[in-house]
Amino acid sequence: MGALSHVRVLDLSRVLAGPWAGQILADLGADVIKVERPGKGDDTRAWGPPFLQSANGRSTGEASYYLAANRNKRSVTIDFTQAKGQALVRALAAESDIVIENFKVGGLAAYGLDYESLKAINPKLIYCSITGFGQTGPYAKRAGYDFMIQGLGGLMSLTGRPQSEAGAGPVKVGVALTDILTGLYSTSAILAALAHRERTGAGQCIDMALLDVQVACLANQAMNYLTTGNAPQRLGNAHPNIVPYQDFPTADGDFILTVGNDGQFRKFAEVAGQPQWADDPRFHSNALRVAHRAELIPLIRQVTVFKTTAQWVEQLERAGVPCGPINDLDGVFKDPQVIARGLAMSLPHALGGVVPQVASPIRLSETPVEYRRAPPLLGEHTESVLKDVLGLHEGELVELRAAAVI
Structure with missing residues (x-):
């Protein structure tokens, strides 16, 4: 029984920041229901190669990128561009504690899936919206991607060889760090909102922006600028404040x-x-x-x-x-400390026999992380979720499938 085993999350997000937050909550025991487009699913399912290999060495079609951020979830396919699909998502939201979404500002309002619409049917709902630039400001309507935000948010001005050296120039971080950090901040915000709800019974809306997170995480470099007015320059692998x-x-x-x-x-x-x-x-x-x-x-x-x-x-x-x-990375996963901490592990997978995973770094003494299921196949749990959570019977499922709603 994980620390969040009493919590249900409706994850409408895709790609990385939102799914990363959902996976953390799922690792902590929450029942995370991932809603995906029928036939296509999360964009990252197609972001390969590489793809997971089956026991006989054939590609399963499950992209490694997708497998990095969707463990412990249940996948449900619903087309909520259709009225019946919208009704299903609203019904799931009524039975959930948290919604995570990363659509463009106002994008879900047309389907009646925005915060105000869902709050009307579930006042205790915690609704976490993740966008590139937040719900306000002149850039609010823009799409935001990690690489772009690393540039706009100043990180790339600090990363790379000094201007005086050969090969100088801005360089992005080798992983989508802004997405990951936004997922982490979103998780913290969600847990804070849960704590508030326990005291007051009230839900709330959380407005998370990749740009806000990127600027906040400039840390000492931001303060180096704010206290002097001088913009720090790229130093390669050197530190601006400590030598050597x-x-x-x-x-x-x-x-x-x-x-x-x-x-x-x-x-x-x-x-x-x-x-x-x-x-x-x-x-x-x-x-x-x-x-x-x-x-x-x-x-x-x-x-x-x-x-x-x-x-x-x-x-x-x-x-x-x-x-x-x-x-x-070969050296990383062969390092004795990494091995001792069990950071590489695997889970049974419906297509691949087993799927490798990087373990959660969270170590709780009383409610440890549990690895209940591999990243799900597209729509793997559609029928079981709609039956168990919403009480739909087989005849209703047949009708929904025939109408391509699920």
Whole structure:
């Protein structure tokens, strides 16, 4: 029995931000009903290759992208462009605690599935709307995608090689980070709304915007700008406020050195065979190291190339200096800590035998995450949900199928 096993979520979202929030709630025990278009479903079902391979090595047609964000859900196909489909979704909303949707602003009002329409039949409903730019403002009607928002929201101005280096230019993060962060913020907002409802009995509408989340997550870089008026520039893998805090070459590759305080710098200097660095008037405090970054970093690079990555990691860890290798994903999932924490797991799948999954990072002592079902096939649970939740009988289902409503 998960922490949210008493909660039902009606997930009308697709792609990543909304489904990511729905998967977190599902992992925590919520009954998440994913409503999809008949015949097509979530856009990400077609975002491949790669696709899940069956036990005999054939493609199942289930895209890896879709499989990343839809675990523990039940899939129901409903065409809510039809009046009978709208009635089904409204009936499901009446039996739900939470709705998640990521349609354009006002897009669901034409179907009577907007917050005000659903609130009228379920005043306790928590309705989370996720859009690119929010419900207000001059950009509200625009579509918003992660890549675009990373650029517009400033993240790409901070990511990439410095302007003075070869290959300089803005670079997006290698995963759809703004979507993921929006899913996480949406989950927090939903849980806050649930806590409020427990005290008052009232539901509410949640307005989540990818741009808002992206700007909020600029964190120290946003404050660096707001406190000085100077826009931070791209520093590659270096840190704007801490030195040394970046990648360095080794005898067989590269490693990451993350010196967080002056004591750690002294320990690093000793391991590097350069103890004088810690007392050098240019380097003995972090503020001085930031000011003299251009002098210190080349000195460190000249030293780090004489040991392998494994040697640096072993010696610096023993000295209490944070550092680590730069793994590809093969290295990640072979890492002993990743293995010990069980971050790679699998679930039985109707087509593929089993489907690999990345485990939830949430570890609760009393209500642990449960992995109840693999990401569902399109419409896999349509009949069971409509029977169990809405009490429809077989004759009604036959009629709905004949009309292509489900």
